[in-house]
Amino acid sequence: MADTIGKWAPGSSYGPILSQTDLYLLGVELELNPILSNSSETFQLIFNMSTGQTGGYNHESRDRDIPFTAKDEPATMPRVEELIIITEHSPWCTIVKNSQGVTLGDVTTTLFRDYTEKTVTEKEFESLPPRLQEQVRRHASQQNAAGWQQYYSPAPVAPSQFRRVDWLRERLFFDKLIHREGYAKGRLGFSAPNVYVLSLTAY
Incomplete structure (x- = not known):
């Protein structure tokens, strides 16, 4: 899978891991993993917020399911200790944390737990x-x-x-994360490079 080559490869031996304070002080712009921004050329994530099931497909082979093997890839570059996720489809804020750098698996697991256990x-x-x-x-x-x-x-x-996932009704599938500074300020009263808006789709 092309997206796992180079800087998105799993591991802890490269690049800094920024805290929330680091982000404010340094004013760093984050690059979102292509799988989360729905811009990957090789893998389209299918993530059901209600069941937690993850998988995907290649745009050129939509009829063949591909396992979600990129779970350990960093969610952003540079890596961060915390991602803040909000959505227009619910009033809640999901905070994804990992002191070793937030991964794709951290994002899907935390969203699933936040919406099914609360x-x-x-x-x-x-x-x-x-x-x-x-x-x-x-x-x-x-x-x-x-x-x-x-x-x-x-x-x-x-x-x-x-459950919170019931609030979403039919919009249960992850679409992408988007950085929207204006919306974040309206919802949270502040904006930061690690605040993302979650877009969801129906069945």
């Missing part, structure tokens, strides 16, 4: 319009039923039992 609070759920509340409730019911009687409406589930 629940939506009652206050967060009530902030949604009624129509979207119903969509989240329906999606959660379908996921729990695993396809069985998915068109029947069960008794309402307490909001505290909704």
